[in-house]
Amino acid sequence: MPGILGKKIGMTSVFNAEGDLVPVTVIQAAPSKIISVKNQEKDGYAAVVVGYGEKTEKNISKPVLGQFKKSNLSPFRMIKEFKGFDSNSAKVGDEIKVDLFKEGDTIKVRGKSKGKGFQGVMKRHNFGGVGGTTHGQSDRLRAPGSIGSSSYPSRVFKGQRMAGRKGFDNVTIRNLKVIKVIPEENLIMVKGAVPGSINSIVELIKP
Secondary structure, three states: EEEEEEEEEEEEEEEOOOOEOOOOEEOOOOOOOEEEEEEEHOOOOOEEEEEEEEOHHHHHHHHHHHHHHHHHOOOOEEEEOOOOOOOOOOOOOOOEOOHHHOOOEEEEEEEEOOOEEEEOHHHHHOOOOOOOOOOOOOOOOOOOOOOOOOOOOOOOOOOOOOOOEEEOEEEEEEEEEEEEEHHHEEEEEEEEEOOOOOEEEEEEEOO
8 A cells, every 4th residue: 555645735627638627636745755664573564654744853852853863864744654565675765756656546545624623513513503403492593402311311422413623534535536647846636626725734545
């Protein structure tokens, strides 16, 4: 399952070979560096740890900074682990470039969805409003209504749909098609939308 890290630039549309206008998401997958290599003998599985982006030394803890200096690498903004690489040939400091993918490949993209903050039950769980779908409320139009029993069991069950934090969840979109790869600019164009806001970090994974 080889992969690479990239930054979501935004959406646009391009014409394919058949002349159809295809909506695409543009991802800047600048070369990711291999931070460490895990093998079957020492770690129990084969994988490579990849770093992407830059981070200043003052914004990183000393134990983590020591790991980077041990490998003679500068700190990275994002660190991810990918299985499926040939751990025998991979070396610390090697770069993984966008030419890992080619046009027509089917990949999956993983990222954090947009955060919506603290939201009420209508926006978070699609509760209805006034007019027969108001969940027992006649004077508070966006309120959740009753949330638990009275004398028994005298508590609110775990998992009850209530107000709370919405968004910023791990989301994976599968079966996305690579429309275009521009190696000289480290850009990859993927058909359709991918999770996350602009400038967020996403994982591009070969299934």
